[in-house]
Amino acid sequence: MTLELTDWDKDLPSQGDEEYQALVRTLNFTEGFGLLFVRCSPSECEQLITKVNEDITNKNIEVLRLDKAVDNLYEIIDKLDNKEKINILLITGLEHSFYEYEECKSLAGWNSRDIYSYSWKGVPPVLINLNQQRERLKDNFNICFVFLLPIFAIKYFIQRAPDFFDWRSGLFEFPIDLKTLEQESSRIIKDGHYEKYLTLLPEERTQAILAIQELITEENQTSERQYGLLFNLGRLQSAEKNYKQAVASFDKALGMKPDFYQAWNKRGIALMDLGNDEEAVASFDKALGMKPDFYQAWNNRGYALCNIGLNEEAVASCDKALEFKSDYHQAWGNRGNALANLGRYEEAVASYDRLLELKPDDHLAWHNRGVTLANLGRYEEAVASYNKAIEIKPNFYQAWGNRGNALEDLGHNEEAFASYDKVLAIKSDDHIAWNNRGYVLENLGRYEEAVASYDKAIEFKPDYYLAWNNRGYALANLGRYEEAVVSYNKVIEFKPDYYLAWNNWGNALVNLGRYEEAVVSYNKAIEFKPDYHLAWNNRGNVLEDLGHNEEAVASYDKVLELKPDDHLAWYNRGNALANLERYEEAVASYDKAIEIKPDFYQAWGNRGNALEDLGRNEEAVASYDKVLELKFDDHLAWNNRGNALANLERYEEAVVSYDKAIELKPDYQLAWYNRSRCYALQDNIEKVLENLQHAIKLSPEKYREWVKTDSNFDTIRKDERFQALIQG
Structure with missing residues (x-):
């Protein structure tokens, strides 16, 4: 007998059928142990059992029906009460033991590797048992075993239990x-x-x-x-x-x-699932060529077009679906997705709203609506939309995650933190949620916890460069700059063109005093993103720290070319120009900073300094007064105001200004020194000595050296008490 299907022209079994008669003859002639396989369908199986019982009356025939998977067939047979009296045991249902192992391969046949190199890992326990127990079956049971099986199960024996199958006395086939x-x-x-x-x-x-x-x-x-x-x-x-x-x-x-248009449509869906969206579109086109009003295919086509970035065409395709079926909610959803991809967010929201009118419990629509509202900056509404998605599907972790993002945008960091924790309760290995959780912890100033959160993100996705970057930022906030540098280095390892990491790396290097390396890092950030104004600004700052003020000014000029309203760049530019003693230009630069940000008290202060250097002391005093209007407790401004007043010979007012600086910061040595100078110009030797003594006490070497050449003290320089104080 073979496994090739035979030609039959009438129902089986029948009394005159050769295959059936061969089976009956074999059963009649077999004495004691035997092993037969019968290929038949479940319905044919029952007919055969009935017929065999009718046609073989001289033997004791029993039926063992297996209705679920078994591991040890020998044990089941051994427990049969009348096993000694059984001549023929018809066994059905053994295929149930194969289903979970069956790989659903084509019936075209198994290749040679499958046949000869199979692994015991893929063999059902029942077949392992039969292979191991075949000698015991033969020795312990005088029974002719007949396995009635579908063709796939027969092939399973051939494939997975060849030693057992080779013992067969015959194979009989009964097509349906x-x-x-x-x-x-x-x-x-x-x-x-x-x-x-x-x-x-x-x-x-x-x-x-x-x-x-x-x-x-x-x-x-x-x-x-x-x-x-x-x-x-x-x-x-x-x-x-x-x-x-x-x-x-x-x-x-x-x-x-x-012309089977439904098959073209389903084929397209399967191709989409494989990521072959262009082929899928062609498949949907075939379906629509045969049935132009096939709205499901129009919708599916729109979905595939959206996947390959052809969003305008996707919208048009969804519109065609809705032309034929206006209440087809799936098309409204896919249309919304395509519109959102095009940045047409208001229209996208309207599309999702239409979907939700038709299907209020569509959690995906509520979610996508929330994402689109967030893109519009309507974060409160976005949170409400995510809440609806979560109400419908509480374990929808993507909605919890995006809800956290919207709450973070609203500044509700504690709530955002709780939302990310909810994601992680559902999906503990979600690296994005761990990263975002770290970000809100940073916003809350909980930097140690933030680092731990980023570490979890990296544990689940070691090449997640965003988490490495954020981790570096948190470490920098903790003052752990060396570790931050290591973290930024990991970012560059995974994404060499990530300009933010180059910029942040530069910041950490600055904090470590490694200014030359910082310049190189900022240059790399600019190389990858030439219009990144923050890197140009930071580069200017470090060049200024290195004393390269001309280059610093050029760097700030680049910032202002990119962002003319950057008040910090105007301010920093003013500082570099002041360092170059280009005070007029410095004042003009500070004026621009103040024009953009009128309450920028630091710019008012440095403007006063530059005006003082230009000898424009009245204007300088006005500038310092503006500082104090904005920040009354600025001790530096009180000191510098005193200097300008002293330059104007308004010594009493100057002393009042120094008094205020010292009141705000009693250990402010420069104010003590300047006040002593002012008293010297008033020939108040007692006050000079009192204030100079405080200054020298705070910084002995510095002020003893300064006073030797300070002409303001010339009128009292010969005083013995003065000499004793400065000589120490």
Whole structure:
């Protein structure tokens, strides 16, 4: 006997059928142990059992029906009460033990590697048991065992238990009868629905796939039923996420019926699942060429076009779907997605709103609506939309994550933190949530916890450069600059062109006093993003720190070319110009900073300094007064105001200003020194000595050196008490 299907022209079994008569003869002639395999369908199996019992009356025949997977068949047989009296044991249902192992391969055949190099890992326990127990079966039971199995199970024996199968006394085949073939095929074609297939357990889907495969290959199957069965096979394979096999099944169906538009549509969906969106569009186009009002295909086509970035065309495709079915909520959703991709957020929100009118419990629509509202900066509404998505689907971790993002944008960091924790309660390995959680912890000033959160993100995704960058930023905020540098180095390892990391690396190097290296780092940031004004500004700052003021001014000029309203750049430029003693230009630069930000007290202060250097002391006093109007406790401004007043010989007012500086900062040595100078100009020797003594006490070497050449003290320089103080 062979496994090739034989030609039959009438229902089986029948009294005159040669195959059946051969089986009966073998059963009659077999005395004691025997091993037979019978290939038949479940319905044929029951007919054969009935017929064999009718036709063989001289032997004790029993039936062992297995309705679930078993591991040890020997043990089950050994526990049969009447095993000593059984001559023939008909065994059905052993295929249940194979379903979870069956790989649903094409019945075209197993390749040589499968046949000769199979692993015991893929062998069902029942077959391992049979291989191991075959000698005991023969020695302990005088029974002729008859396994009634579908063809896939027969092949399973050949493939996975060849030693046991080789002991067979015969293999008999009974193809399904024509009536049953037609009924079973029609039932599957009529009742096969993708949604139903999704609800099946994996073993149930495998069983269904194998049943369809057997029906397809039946010799008497019609081509009309074959393409219908292939279509359902493809849907089953799609439900099992075997998309390549699904496409192959749809292709076979279309080979038989090229105008099968439903198959073109399902083929397109499977291709999308494989990421072959361009091929999918072509498949949908074929379906629409045959059925122009096929709204599902128009919608699917729109989805695929959206995936490949052809969003305008995607909107048009969804519009066609809605032209034919205006209440098709899926098309409203895909239309919204495409509009959002185009930045047409208001229209996208309107599209999602229409979907939600039709299907208020669509959690994805609520989520996508929230994302779009966030893109519009309408964060409160976005949070409300995410809340609806979560209400419908509480474990929708993406909605929890985006809710956290919107709350963070609103400055509600504690709530955002809780939202990210909810993500991680559902999906503990979500590296994005760990990263975002770290970010809000930074916003809350909880830098140690932020670093720990970034470490978790990196644990789950070691090449996640954003987490490495944020980790470096948190470490810098903790003053752990060396570790921050290491973190930024990891960013560059994974993403060498990430300009933010180069900039942040430069900042950390500045804090370590490694200014030359910092300039190199800022240069790299600018190389990758020439319009990154912050890197130009930071570069200017470090060049200024290095004393390269001309280069610093050029760097600030680049900032202002990119961002003319950057008050900090105008301010920093003024500082560099002041360092170059280009005070007029410095004042003009400070004026621009103040024009942009009138309450920028630091700019008012440095403007006063530059005006003082120009000898424009009245204007300088006015500038310092502006500082104090904005920040009354600025001790530096009180000191500098005193200097300008002293230059104007308004010594009493100057002393009052120094008094204020010292009141605000009692250890401010320069104010003590300047006040002593002012008293010297008033010939108040007692006050000079008192204030100079305080200054020298705070910084002995500095002020003893200064006073030696300070002409303000010339009128009292010969005083013995003065000499004693400065000599120490």
